[in-house]
Amino acid sequence: MTLTFNPDIYSQLLSQHQPRIIKTEEENENFLEIVEELLSRSHLTLEEDALLELLVKLIKDFEDKHYQLNVSTPRSRLKHLMEARSLEQADLVEILGSSEIVAKIMNSELEITKNQAEALGKFFHVNTSLFVLE
Structure with a gap:
């Protein structure tokens, strides 16, 4: 039918x-x-x-x-996920490469790259697109 x-x-x-x-x-x-x-x-x-x-x-x-x-950004979504899991910047060093890179991303000095977005997506078990600018 x-x-x-x-x-x-x-x-x-x-x-x-x-x-x-x-x-x-x-x-x-x-x-x-x-x-x-x-x-x-x-x-x-x-x-x-x-x-x-x-x-x-x-x-x-x-x-x-x-x-x-209320528009969120990749950085604000990352911060929210970190807060929800009680994570510190140091917890992302292994995922993003170095403490300097983590600090620059968190301070809006660097954008999250595609590879970093994929790694964050796997780490947080969320869609990679959350960490990419639309």
């Missing part, structure tokens, strides 16, 4: 929820509630999945624009 996208059902969902560019915190909260409700379901129709994808994009755009103070 092949599932097919039904534009009439999708139109009904769009009419019901009226997704649009989010301009206020209240609109953002309302769309977040719809997303949470959709995510709580065990199975979504193709139309519901399309609505979910649209809402997530609208929310992401709003939050990227309005919450820039």
